[in-house]
Amino acid sequence: MQTTPLLKTKELSLQFGGLKALQNVSMEVPAGEFRGLIGPNGAGKTTLINCISGAIQASSGSIVFDDVEIGTMAPHLISGLGMSRSFQHVQIFGDRSVRDNILIGMHRQIKQNLIGQLLGLPGSRAAEHEAGLRAEALLKRFDLHDVANRPAKLLPYGVLKRLDLARSLAAKPKLLLLDEPTSGMSEEEALSAISMLKDIARQEGMTLLVIEHNMRIMMDLADQISVLHLGQIIAEGTPEEVTQNPVAIEAYLGEEEVDA
Ligand SMILES: Nc1ncnc2c1ncn2[C@@H]1O[C@H](COP(=O)(O)OP(=O)(O)O)[C@@H](O)[C@H]1O
Numbered sequence: 001m002q003t004t005p006l007l008k009t010k011e012l013s014l015q016f017g018g019l020k021a022l023q024n025v026s027m028e029v030p031a032g033e034f035r036g037l038i039g040p041n042g043a044g045k046t047t048l049i050n051c052i053s054g055a056i057q058a059s060s061g062s063i064v065f066d067d068v069e070i071g072t073m074a075p076h077l078i079s080g081l082g083m084s085r086s087f088q089h090v091q092i093f094g095d096r097s098v099r100d101n102i103l104i105g106m107h108r109q110i111k112q113n114l115i116g117q118l119l120g121l122p123g124s125r126a127a128e129h130e131a132g133l134r135a136e137a138l139l140k141r142f143d144l145h146d147v148a149n150r151p152a153k154l155l156p157y158g159v160l161k162r163l164d165l166a167r168s169l170a171a172k173p174k175l176l177l178l179d180e181p182t183s184g185m186s187e188e189e190a191l192s193a194i195s196m197l198k199d200i201a202r203q204e205g206m207t208l209l210v211i212e213h214n215m216r217i218m219m220d221l222a223d224q225i226s227v228l229h230l231g232q233i234i235a236e237g238t239p240e241e242v243t244q245n246p247v248a249i250e251a252y253l254g255e256e257e258v259d260a
């Protein structure tokens with residue numbers, strides 16, 4: 001068993017001008033855990049994910065992923081270590097087919113494959129074949145098979161979000177960061193997408209860090225939840241613990257009806 005956490009942030013802080021978006025955020029996520037991240041709008045949730053994925057650099061503190069300090073590393077290098085992410089607003093290639101978007105999500109393997117081809121390595125054919133099989137499996141699992149050859153831009157928003165989720169899973173990341181993966185989906189679409197996500201992530205031993213506003217989904221998905229408020233972690237625990245924590249209720253959960 002791995003004793004060091006897969007992801008560890010230590011006293012991460014980030015300021016935008018005078019605004020303290022993150023203040024000494026320390027969190028540890030063990031391998032295989034599904035961690036939820038909640039908090040009111042503007043709490044710093046997206047900013048935290050942006051720091052972890054390397055999209056922006058924190059002003060101070062450290063981020064260790066799989067025993068590597070990644071706090072100052074470029075996003076493509078971090079993703080090469082086995083981290084994927086989705087965005088609050090989907091980022092897909094609209095002119096490319098649904099299938100291509102998933103294949104692009106495997107760029108890590110495909111890049112290796114291209115290098116393999118250049119070097120004439122026999123393994124590259126096998127890698128290409130494997131990437132193709134995984135793409136087909138994901139298309140099926142996420143119910144995208146019928147639209148696989150269509151340009152992604154023709155899909156309705158809920159289906160695009162599903163594609164974005166499939167794309168982010170494509171490279172078999174160790175850690176997957178999801179920023180509101182179900183926003184814009186109907187409740188039914190959301191529940192089904194999250195159930196597919198759970199199946200694949202558990203099966204493959206993935207670790208998740210998920211921002212999600214729907215508490216019903218969060219209660220069902222998360223092993224542990226961290227609550228962020230004004231850039232600080234104010235509560236942490238199991239979904240049951242967090243929903244009973246007065247500090248978390250005051251800062252966030254009291255705002256909306258928690259029908260869990
Ligand atoms: N690039 C930026 N420049 C300036 N302020 C920003 C930037 N990104 C986020 N912020 C501010 O940082 C705070 C945290 O934002 P964000 O991480 O997007 O919150 P959340 O995802 O929890 O809703 C907000 O007050 C937001 O306005």
Ligand SMILES: [Mg+2]
Binds near residue numbers: 045046047088
């Ligand atoms: Mg956000």
